[in-house]
Amino acid sequence: MDNKIKRLKEKGIVLTIQRMAVLDMLHNCSNHPTVEEIHKKLLKKYPTLSLATVYNTLEMLKQAGEIQELNIGKEKRFESLLESHHHFYCLVCERIIDLEIACPTFKAGEIDGHKIESMQAIFYGTCADCREKGKDNA
Amino acid sequence: MDNKIKRLKEKGIVLTIQRMAVLDMLHNCSNHPTVEEIHKKLLKKYPTLSLATVYNTLEMLKQAGEIQELNIGKEKRFESLLESHHHFYCLVCERIIDLEIACPTFKAGEIDGHKIESMQAIFYGTCADCREKGKDNA
DNA sequence: ATTTCTGGTTATAATGTTTATTAGGTTAGA
DNA sequence: TCTAACCTAATAAACATTATAACCAGAAAT
Numbered sequence: 001m002d003n004k005i006k007r008l009k010e011k012g013i014v015l016t017i018q019r020m021a022v023l024d025m026l027h028n029c030s031n032h033p034t035v036e037e038i039h040k041k042l043l044k045k046y047p048t049l050s051l052a053t054v055y056n057t058l059e060m061l062k063q064a065g066e067i068q069e070l071n072i073g074k075e076k077r078f079e080s081l082l083e084s085h086h087h088f089y090c091l092v093c094e095r096i097i098d099l100e101i102a103c104p105t106f107k108a109g110e111i112d113g114h115k116i117e118s119m120q121a122i123f124y125g126t127c128a129d130c131r132e133k134g135k136d137n138a
Numbered sequence: 139m140d141n142k143i144k145r146l147k148e149k150g151i152v153l154t155i156q157r158m159a160v161l162d163m164l165h166n167c168s169n170h171p172t173v174e175e176i177h178k179k180l181l182k183k184y185p186t187l188s189l190a191t192v193y194n195t196l197e198m199l200k201q202a203g204e205i206q207e208l209n210i211g212k213e214k215r216f217e218s219l220l221e222s223h224h225h226f227y228c229l230v231c232e233r234i235i236d237l238e239i240a241c242p243t244f245k246a247g248e249i250d251g252h253k254i255e256s257m258q259a260i261f262y263g264t265c266a267d268c269r270e271k272g273k274d275n276a
Numbered sequence: 277a278t279t280t281c282t283g284g285t286t287a288t289a290a291t292g293t294t295t296a297t298t299a300g301g302t303t304a305g306a
Numbered sequence: 307t308c309t310a311a312c313c314t315a316a317t318a319a320a321c322a323t324t325a326t327a328a329c330c331a332g333a334a335a336t
Binding site (some may be wrong): 016018019049051053056074 | 312314315316317322323
């Protein structure tokens with residue numbers, strides 16, 4: 001927890017209350033909230049927090065490598081970056097589920113001469129819960 | 139080429155000039171154009187083509203499984219669906235490069251009980267050209 | 277051939293997300 | 307304390323996308 005702060009300070013990033021709030025919220029969050037959801041939730045504790053600040057902070061934390069941005073639906077979603085993992089998007093219930101799988105191409109660090117720095121894989125289909133309930137998409 | 143038409147007709151989709159134009163354009167297109175780019179290019183040949191029609195047509199073709207939507211930058215991008223492949227996004231020159239790799243998880247068709255219908259993997263990094271030119275992002 | 281109906285296209289308005297701007301406030305260092 | 311740099315808040319603006327309504331074309335039926 002404090003190594004996050006240390007890392008950011010080393011990058012010359014000023015740690016304001018607003019930034020810490022966003023970072024903490026994402027860290028204690030198991031789902032993948034949109035910007036609007038993050039803002040709405042933090043407003044309860046910090047009623048003056050501006051939406052623009054949330055956007056700025058998320059962009060900065062992303063640049064600093066502390067959080068990850070997901071391009072799944074129309075709205076961008078964010079999550080704290082723990083370790084490399086991927087996502088399953090259920091076409092039925094629209095949930096996003098974390099997947100603990102490894103990609104051999106990513107591990108190689110390179111493909112066709114292109115240097116890989118990060119990757120993001122999204123699987124689409126019907127999640128186990130929806131299959132059980134017979135809501136199969138087929 | 140005519141099997142595309144046949145497939146769409148079998149799905150009960152009316153093949154208008156506008157829809158054919160979008161489909162043909164994507165088929166003869168090696169890059170991954172945005173909606174705006176598709177519209178602008180087709181306007182040269184069909185000056186009255188509406189942007190809304192392009193949106194509608196792309197959505198329909200996507201539903202019909204004839205084209206694929208990419209969520210890479212801010213704007214959605216589209217490409218004709220040839221075979222399953224993935225993408226490399228160069229953080230330096232912002233190009234999108236097709237990758238001919240296979241994902242073992244996708245091949246399995248299932249992960250953690252979730253049924254996989256499609257997937258999309260995006261690798262981020264520095265492409266071979268930019269590495270050669272010394273524009274490495276590091 | 278004319279009418280009617282269905283569905284597509286166009287043009288435009290509306291929505292919603294994201295970015296830019298500006299003014300004011302806060303922090304860190306001299 | 308003073309200053310400079312930076313952050314925040316509020317608002318406006320830009321941009322992509324969707325919804326709406328009027329118009330039009332082609333097919334089916336009379």
